[in-house]
Amino acid sequence: MKTTRKSMPAAERRAMSVxxxxxxxxxxxxxxxxxxxxxxxxxxxQAALFRHFPTKDELWQEVLQWATTELFYAVEKAASAxxxxxxALERIFQTHVAFVADHPGVPRMIFAELQNPEGSESRKIVRDMLVRYSSLLTEIIAEGKKPGEIDPSVDARSAATMFIGTLQGQVIQAxxxxxxxxxxxxxxxxxxxxRRVLECRNSSDS
Structure with missing residues (x-):
């Protein structure tokens, strides 16, 4: 039997709302x-929508939870391959921009929520994802320094911040x-x- 919007399961309708x-x-x-x-x-x-999301804030939280979860899952999967x-860093970079190209509404939602007052649940969702993202990048960069693939003098945390900043700047310009x-x-x-920032220091110092 064909599923109509009225008979659609709650989970499917919530996903459609996102x-x-x-x-x-x-x-x-x-x-x-x-x-x-x-x-x-x-x-x-509106009444039908409110049965799933009693407030706009709850709907926004659902959207941001989906966006940050899907984005982080995608970059983790890219890194693992x-x-x-x-x-890994290049795969993450390309995966992130591909995700944004496919879902242009995601960065708009994230940037909008980062302007909200500290303490809002939506802002917390975004902040938590950025913390996990930064930690993942920091670990990868630190790992690359061990075999000398990445210059040992590079500060891993600062490089991770630069990585995210470069991505954000590129997305904003687009x-x-x-x-x-x-x-x-x-x-x-x-x-x-x-990549040149990470690799070229030894040759420039010699």
């Missing part, structure tokens, strides 16, 4: 998105220019520059 918010966020300021517009996007009434620490689909191509150039 995607509806992200689709709207791809083209407008997340702060301007209303539960009414989300319900309309889904072909539902790498042949070396530098390969968002401003409306060129999210060009992110993978630009990211390849950006990573080559970042």
């Amino acid at each position: 995607q509806a918010v992200l689709q709207l966020a791809a083209g407008q300021n997340p702060a301007d998105i209303t539960t009414e517009s989300v319900a309309k996007k889904m072909g539902l009434t 790498a042949s070396s620490p530098l390969d 968002m401003i220019a409306g060129e999210s689909l060009m992110l993978p191509e630009h990211a390849s150039i950006q990573f080559k520059l970042f």
Whole structure:
């Protein structure tokens, strides 16, 4: 029997709600998105949406939980398939920008939530993911220093911060220019520059 929207399982409808918010966020300021517009996007009434998310905050938390979980899972998976620490970093970089290109609403939601007051649940979700992401990068960079693949003088934590900052800057520029689909191509150039920072110190000091 064909499943209609009215008979759709709760988990499936919640997942649809997340995607509806992200689709709207791809083209407008997340702060301007209303539960009414989300319900309309889904072909539902606000009352039907509120049965799953009694408040807008709860819906936003669900969206950010999905986005941060999926993004971190993707970069962890990319890193696990790498042949070396530098390969892992490149795979993470490319995977991240590919994820953003596929889900342009995600960075808009994340950047919007980082502007919220400290202590909000949505901001905590984003912050926790960034902490885990930074820790993963720091561990990979530190591991790369052991066999000399990465210059021993490189500070792993600072390099991880630079990695994330480079990604964020690239994403913001793409968002401003409306060129999210060009992110993978630009990211390849950006990573080559970042890689040189990690590799070239020994040769420059000799």
